[in-house]
Amino acid sequence: MVEKSLPQPTKPELAVLKLLWRQKDLSARQITDEVAPQFDWSYSTVRTVLERMCEKGLLEKRPANGVNVYAASVGKIALLGDLIRDFSDRVLELDAAPSAVMFADSRLLTEEELEELEHVLRTEGR
Amino acid sequence: MVEKSLPQPTKPELAVLKLLWRQKDLSARQITDEVAPQFDWSYSTVRTVLERMCEKGLLEKRPANGVNVYAASVGKIALLGDLIRDFSDRVLELDAAPSAVMFADSRLLTEEELEELEHVLRTEGR
DNA sequence: AGCCCTATGCGACAATTGTCGCAATAGGTA
DNA sequence: TACCTATTGCGACAATTGTCGCATAGGGCT
Known part of the structure; x- marks a missing residue:
């Protein structure tokens, strides 16, 4: 079988993943509240990172209750x-x-x- | 005393450091011969990396016998x-x-x- | 002294990451 | 329904890393 090589997450990316492994389907706002303080990041910055993580296949985005929620797509x-x-x-x-x-x-x-x-x-x- | 935080080396940078921990004062050519194959890099590329590592304080460059030799400056x-x-x-x-x-x-x-x-x-x- | 090969200094360009702001839109509330 | 606020989709820009090539300067050999 094919071994898909997981992309190596950067530090902030890993922080996001850790959060989403604990609680899945969080909104950008919730994620910001959790991880932004540690990196001293703005809401915008967090959102960009989330978006890029989706492109890289690290996360999945799904609309729920009117907002987008994110979940880890790597175990x-x-x-x-x-x-x-x-x-x-x-x-x-x-x-x-x-x-x-x-x-x-x-x-x-x-x-x-x-x-x-x-x-x-x-x-x-x- | 002041704890200076070492810069985190990238993968190729770590490879270079490992080499220079084993044998110090190697020329760009020698370093290329050792590490370039693994990364599939050209001589130019290796030289650029070496130069940047000097700027970051990871290496030191010194002329010896007409050529520049590099040595690790972090333990x-x-x-x-x-x-x-x-x-x-x-x-x-x-x-x-x-x-x-x-x-x-x-x-x-x-x-x-x-x-x-x-x-x-x-x-x-x- | 002249030539050749190698080393060096520099510059260049694309991709990734870090870091936001803005204009438009969608939802909830008065 | 009209307004206010929060969300979204985009776009932007700087720094770092990956990846070279070129033109020139230096050394060694004939």
């Missing part, structure tokens, strides 16, 4: 797996991707997700 | 420490930076360097 585990592999490979030059137990206390992952991640790191291995 | 451990902290913090949202034993089989580090890294990860912690 959390899949993307994290990719990022971890890239980091361990390209930056650290490790022979094997680290085991997911290393991330046990990550605020991003539940128990199940951790196992899923472990699996991804093993199989998609390389 | 390997310092930069890796920064990258690891950023990744564990911003991407993985771990409470504590991982211990360096995790990188024991990194092709980049000797025993001593590993200890040094451990130290950096502990102290500069946060």
Whole structure:
């Protein structure tokens, strides 16, 4: 099967994704309220970023209740797996991707997700 | 003391740094021979990247034997420490930076360097 | 001294990212 | 229905990165 390579998100893009992994279908306004403070961004800026993320296939936009809401279109585990592999490979030059137990206390992952991640790191291995 | 924040190198920049950590004072030609194949870059491109890295303070250029040679001006451990902290913090949202034993089989580090890294990860912690 | 090859300094251009503002429109409310 | 406010679709511009090519200056060899 074809391995689609996820685009590597920039810092703000990752922040948006994290938010949308927690709560999906948020409006631009809601997203702004959450992430703009951290980056010191205006509403306009956030909207542009959202738009571009849609073009890149990171998000999906859908009208609901009169406003557009956004949802992540890449999975959390899949993307994290990719990022971890890239980091361990390209930056650290490790022979094997680290085991997911290393991330046990990550605020991003539940128990199940951790196992899923472990699996991804093993199989998609390389 | 002032903590100077190292610039985050791009992928090709990191590749150049890795090379120069192994062998310092290489000419643009030598660097090209090493890294260009991986990125499929021309000599010109590599030179531009080197020049820009100097401007950013990642490298230093010095004439030697009639040609310019480049050397890394950021330390390997310092930069890796920064990258690891950023990744564990911003991407993985771990409470504590991982211990360096995790990188024991990194092709980049000797025993001593590993200890040094451990130290950096502990102290500069946060 | 003259020539040739290589290195260097510079300039150029496209794509991506960071960062907004504006004019028009759609929804909700008086 | 008329108005007010929030949303949207666009367009714009600067900085960074990716990606070279060219014209000139330097060194070494004959």
